Amino acid sequence: MAGKTLYDKLWDAHLVRQNDDGSSLIYIDRQILHEVTSPQAFEGLRMAGRKPWRIDANLATPDHNVPTTARSGGVDEIVDPVSRIQVKTLDENCDEYGIVEFKMLDERQGIVHVVGPEQGMTLPGSTVVCGDSHTSTHGAFGALAHGIGTSEVEHVLATQCLIAKKMKNLLIKVDGELGVGVTAKDVVLHVIGVIGTAGGTGFAMEFGGSAIRSLSVEGRMTICNMAIEAGARVGLVAVDDKTIEYFKGRPFSPTADQWEAAVANWKDLVSDEDAQFDKVVEINAADIKPQVTWGTSPEMVVAVDGTVPNPANAKDADEANSITRALGYMGLSADQAITDIKLDRVFIGSCTNSRIEDMRAAAAVVKGRKVASTVKQALVVPGSGLVKAQAEAEGLDKIFVEAGLEWREPGCSMCLAMNPDKLGNGEHCASTSNRNFEGRQGFGGRTHLVSPAMAAAAAIAGHFVDVRDFELNS
Amino acid sequence: MKKFTTHTGVVAPLDRVNVDTDMIIPKQFLKSIKRSGFGPNLFDELRYLDEGQPDQDCSGRPLNTEFVLNKPEYAGSSILLARNNFGCGSSREHAPWALDDYGFRAVIAPSYADIFFNNCFKNGLLPIILTEAEVEELFQAVAAAPGLSLTVDLENQKVVSPEGKEYAFEVDGFRKHCLLNGLDDIGLTLEHADDIKAYEAKRRAEAPWLFDAIK
Numbered sequence: 001m002a003g004k005t006l007y008d009k010l011w012d013a014h015l016v017r018q019n020d021d022g023s024s025l026i027y028i029d030r031q032i033l034h035e036v037t038s039p040q041a042f043e044g045l046r047m048a049g050r051k052p053w054r055i056d057a058n059l060a061t062p063d064h065n066v067p068t069t070a071r072s073g074g075v076d077e078i079v080d081p082v083s084r085i086q087v088k089t090l091d092e093n094c095d096e097y098g099i100v101e102f103k104m105l106d107e108r109q110g111i112v113h114v115v116g117p118e119q120g121m122t123l124p125g126s127t128v129v130c131g132d133s134h135t136s137t138h139g140a141f142g143a144l145a146h147g148i149g150t151s152e153v154e155h156v157l158a159t160q161c162l163i164a165k166k167m168k169n170l171l172i173k174v175d176g177e178l179g180v181g182v183t184a185k186d187v188v189l190h191v192i193g194v195i196g197t198a199g200g201t202g203f204a205m206e207f208g209g210s211a212i213r214s215l216s217v218e219g220r221m222t223i224c225n226m227a228i229e230a231g232a233r234v235g236l237v238a239v240d241d242k243t244i245e246y247f248k249g250r251p252f253s254p255t256a257d258q259w260e261a262a263v264a265n266w267k268d269l270v271s272d273e274d275a276q277f278d279k280v281v282e283i284n285a286a287d288i289k290p291q292v293t294w295g296t297s298p299e300m301v302v303a304v305d306g307t308v309p310n311p312a313n314a315k316d317a318d319e320a321n322s323i324t325r326a327l328g329y330m331g332l333s334a335d336q337a338i339t340d341i342k343l344d345r346v347f348i349g350s351c352t353n354s355r356i357e358d359m360r361a362a363a364a365v366v367k368g369r370k371v372a373s374t375v376k377q378a379l380v381v382p383g384s385g386l387v388k389a390q391a392e393a394e395g396l397d398k399i400f401v402e403a404g405l406e407w408r409e410p411g412c413s414m415c416l417a418m419n420p421d422k423l424g425n426g427e428h429c430a431s432t433s434n435r436n437f438e439g440r441q442g443f444g445g446r447t448h449l450v451s452p453a454m455a456a457a458a459a460i461a462g463h464f465v466d467v468r469d470f471e472l473n474s
Numbered sequence: 475m476k477k478f479t480t481h482t483g484v485v486a487p488l489d490r491v492n493v494d495t496d497m498i499i500p501k502q503f504l505k506s507i508k509r510s511g512f513g514p515n516l517f518d519e520l521r522y523l524d525e526g527q528p529d530q531d532c533s534g535r536p537l538n539t540e541f542v543l544n545k546p547e548y549a550g551s552s553i554l555l556a557r558n559n560f561g562c563g564s565s566r567e568h569a570p571w572a573l574d575d576y577g578f579r580a581v582i583a584p585s586y587a588d589i590f591f592n593n594c595f596k597n598g599l600l601p602i603i604l605t606e607a608e609v610e611e612l613f614q615a616v617a618a619a620p621g622l623s624l625t626v627d628l629e630n631q632k633v634v635s636p637e638g639k640e641y642a643f644e645v646d647g648f649r650k651h652c653l654l655n656g657l658d659d660i661g662l663t664l665e666h667a668d669d670i671k672a673y674e675a676k677r678r679a680e681a682p683w684l685f686d687a688i689k
Contacts, residue, residue, distance in 0.1 A: 039507035133565040149567035151596035256685030443525035
């Protein structure tokens with residue numbers, strides 16, 4: 001009998017029952033709640049007269065709506081009344097049910113996908129869900145994690161389970177060495193460019209190979225974060241010593257005897273040598289260059305030394321139409337060099353790239369330099385209060401401010417512009433976030449997805465530049 | 475949950491691949507703490523020429539007359555015909571809520587993003603998968619006869635054209651059962667509460683570190 005994939009193992013370990021009709025109940029160890037996708041779930045629970053099944057499986061923090069400017073006044077000072085009600089509603093729901101919440105002024109507050117692992121709430125071998133598609137991030141630790149809708153948030157609150165169907169197994173194998181200046185973000189954008197935005201639909205997508213093994217756990221989080229941008233709800237990376245080391249001493253991590261037992265358990269969280277995947281995609285790490293998206297879907301991506309595609313070269317009429325439409329929205333011309341795209345704003349942050357290593361990578365590029373005068377705003381938004389504190393302890397905030405970037409309070413910010421941080425109509429933004437959809441960062445806004453180092457270099461140059469040449473050209 | 479048995483309605487063609495949930499309902503409308511009222515903002519950025527705001531009266535806003543839902547022949551449409559990877563991106567259930575609130579009862583497309591697909595079933599909205607060739611045929615049929623109606627028969631798993639041409643589709647047995655009967659799946663899961671408790675006891679013994687840590 002063939003061995004099991006990591007996903008098979010996680011699925012089997014959480015299977016509560018298999019129903020006759022082919023659906024299954026799987027047990028959920030952890031749920032993270034935020035203000036946008038939980039209010040209707042709590043309301044549903046209340047209307048049905050139900051109680052949460054297990055309070056200690058939940059952790060909440062507001063992130064999507066919170067302002068990233070000085071906010072010592074707390075929730076009452078959120079200017080947008082609709083945002084304020086939403087954050088207050090989360091506070092009230094958590095207070096009512098006794099769910100642990102890192103409220104807006106708590107230093108531990110931040111983006112759900114940064115906070116969960118940082119606290120050791122996410123653990124290897126656990127199932128983690130959240131009403132947010134980027135929950136795939138947590139798979140970087142060998143956890144089975146995916147986004148769910150609000151009805152499912154309510155279902156998990158009420159039953160601690162999800163009704164699910166097993167996904168298929170996909171292995172993305174990235175072997176070889178990544179070049180200097182090529183980051184986890186470039187790897188995942190390249191993968192999406194290769195397999196397409198629906199290439200992972202229906203699959204749990206494991207990332208393996210020597211290039212993935214060589215990445216830090218934070219880099220692996222960036223990769224799993226964007227599995228959903230390739231259509232896969234679940235991203236996964238096998239557990240190794242780096243994973244285990246990461247969880248030592250975290251607030252909700254196991255301690256003492258339980259630590260040893262947990263580690264023994266976690267070490268098995270790898271796909272067996274003879275495991276059968278339904279599909280395998282092999283990528284040569286050496287082929288990957290720094291990436292920039294030019295269009296309105298994450299699959300519309302090219303290397304920084306490339307050009308914007310020409311619809312005349314499309315493989316069929318549908319693709320030509322998509323390219324033409326995207327060029328129109330983005331205000332770009334066919335065959336234009338990527339390095340000729342000028343930026344109005346730069347955003348360094350989001351659940352994809354707002355951890356300490358991202359802050360360090362961006363700071364290393366801007367240190368001793370100045371943001372181009374043509375760039376209206378360059379924001380740096382740390383992923384959590386603890387990332388912010390760490391960055392400040394390392395003096396990164398000063399580097400950013402001296403270079404002319406704004407150093408902000410933690411939250412989702414301009415990734416989806418639910419708070420006041422947004423693009424103006426027609427503005428181009430170099431963004432370390434995950435989605436370049438039309439209007440995503442503001443009405444009429446034009447998003448280009450890049451790594452933190454590439455965003456930082458673009459802020460300095462005022463247009464895209466190859467960060468690999470940056471030292472020489474500056 | 476609202477039942478779905480059969481439905482006949484006007485088909486609106488949205489000829490575009492990778493329609494994401496940001497497009498279906500933009501983020502500023504996600505600030506609502508309710509499940510209803512999203513219909514006027516469905517496809518907001520495609521439908522109107524200005525930037526929409528939450529709680530705004532949309533009746534006086536400038537319309538994009540080129541957009542399918544603003545064309546008189548598609549007024550009152552309740553079946554959305556779409557292309558590949560419909561509903562990709564964000565997990566926001568506000569997307570099916572908005573489609574439902576507008577009056578859509580079914581979507582027909584060759585493929586969907588997983589989370590959106592799942593969310594539809596929780597809201598009595600039926601996402602039907604037909605082959606690319608069949609979807610193309612329907613796009614052509616609608617282009618030839620704008621305002622065309624189709625009938626969706628969930629029990630018999632088929633879409634029927636006015637000429638009686640049938641398009642069979644697959645649907646998961648459990649989801650079909652829930653839709654046909656309007657069943658609340660939380661209630662169904664809680665019928666297995668003993669199984670959940672038994673699993674939980676075993677889990678607590680095997681992985682005690684996953685219990686009582688967050689408090």
